[in-house]
Amino acid sequence: QVQLQESGPGLVKPSETLSLTCTVSGDPINRYYWIWIRQPPGRGLEWLGYISYTGTTNYNPSLKSRVTFSVDTSRNQFSLSLPSVTAADTAVYYCARMKWVGEESWFDPWGQGTLVTVSS
Amino acid sequence: DIQMTQSPSSLSASVGDRVTVTCRASQPISSFLNWYQQRPGMAPILLIYAASSLQSGVPSRFSGSGSGTDFTLTISSLQPEDFATYYCQQSYSTPYTFGQGTKLEI
Numbered sequence: 001q002v003q004l005q006e007s008g009p010g011l012v013k014p015s016e017t018l019s020l021t022c023t024v025s026g027d028p029i030n031r032y033y034w035i036w037i038r039q040p041p042g043r044g045l046e047w048l049g050y051i052s053y054t055g056t057t058n059y060n061p062s063l064k065s066r067v068t069f070s071v072d073t074s075r076n077q078f079s080l081s082l083p084s085v086t087a088a089d090t091a092v093y094y095c096a097r098m099k100w101v102g103e104e105s106w107f108d109p110w111g112q113g114t115l116v117t118v119s120s
Numbered sequence: 121d122i123q124m125t126q127s128p129s130s131l132s133a134s135v136g137d138r139v140t141v142t143c144r145a146s147q148p149i150s151s152f153l154n155w156y157q158q159r160p161g162m163a164p165i166l167l168i169y170a171a172s173s174l175q176s177g178v179p180s181r182f183s184g185s186g187s188g189t190d191f192t193l194t195i196s197s198l199q200p201e202d203f204a205t206y207y208c209q210q211s212y213s214t215p216y217t218f219g220q221g222t223k224l225e226i
Contacts (some may be wrong), residue, residue, distance in 0.1 A: 045164070045207055047216040060215040094163055101170075105211045106154045108166035108175065 002027040004095050004111035012089075012118050018082040022095030022111060029053050029076045033098040035107060036069065036080050038091035046091075050098055051078055085118045092116075122146050122210050126219035133224060137198045141222045143191045143208035152212035155184055155193045158221075159204045167206075168193065198224075 008020035022034065030053035039045050049059035051069040059067050063082070071078040082089060096110040123146035133139050143153065151171035156164040166175045168184035171191060181196040195202055203226055208219040 044220050045209075045218040047209075047214075047218070049215075058214050062215065104152060104170045106166055106169040107156075107164075107209070108169075110163040110165070113163050 002097060002109055004097065004109060006093060006095050006111045006114040008114060008116070010115060010117060012085055012116060013120050014086055014118055015084055018085050018089060018116055018118070019079065020093055020095075020114065020116070021077050021079045024076045024078075024097075027097075028073075029071065029078065030073050033100065033105075034071070034078045035096050035098045036067075037094045037096060037107070037110075038089075039094070039113075040088075040091045048080070087118050090116065090118045121215055122149065122213060122217055124208055124210055124217050124219040126206075126208055126222045128222060129220065130223040130225060132226070133198055134226065135198050135200060139195045139198055139224065141193045141206050141208075141224075143186075143193070143219050145189045145191075145210055145212075148188045149210045149212035151187045152210055153184075153186065153191045154209045154211060155182075156207045156209065157202075157204050158207065159201075164207065 003025045005023045012018045033050045033052045035050045036048040051057045057069050068081045092113040092115050094110050094113045096107040125144045127142045153171045155168040158164040167178050167182050172184045183194045185192050205221045205223045207221050
């Protein structure tokens with residue numbers, strides 16, 4: 001059974017870089033695409049982008065080119081880096097597997113999520 | 121970006137009720153539509169993919185239908201564990217987008 005676990009600092013200062021890692025267990029990372037999603041407190045879900053095991057990426061333009069994803073197949077991990085954070089980046093960050101069948105795709109399973117607060 | 125609009129935003133119902141949540145896309149998305157359930161403090165879980173396919177392990181009281189721009193999620197007989205927030209999500213084109221959520225309350 002595939003499981004995902006986010007890790008990283010829960011508190012980041014404004015203008016600094018938010019860095020998170022997602023560790024995948026139960027399935028090789030080199031079979032699927034992997035995504036990041038965030039959810040500000042009390043609000044809805046925002047897809048941040050995806051990365052493949054080869055490093056192919058697709059980012060949400062709403063992040064204005066701030067975000068960078070990377071993948072480490074040897075550790076079965078992928079990571080997110082978001083520099084120059086502001087209070088608007090405060091959210092629960094989720095990682096998830098993106099499954100493709102033909103042209104259809106969906107997100108399953110998800111990690112438990114990690115709250116990142118941007119504050120001095 | 122494709123905008124996804126859910127209705128209603130919140131819904132009060134009772135155990136045993138039949139409930140329908142609607143999701144409308146701002147442009148046709150064929151059947152590229154997924155539904156998720158999120159309980160308070162928990163990560164979302166996949167219920168329905170490709171508009172009408174039930175994810176493995178999800179109870180059969182959940183069903184999805186629709187294509188093009190209009191979609192529905194139906195719960196045939198509400199159970200206590202179904203009181204949660206439900207999100208639709210389009211996978212037709214990036215950036216993938218979600219509806220604003222429908223909170224199902226007792």
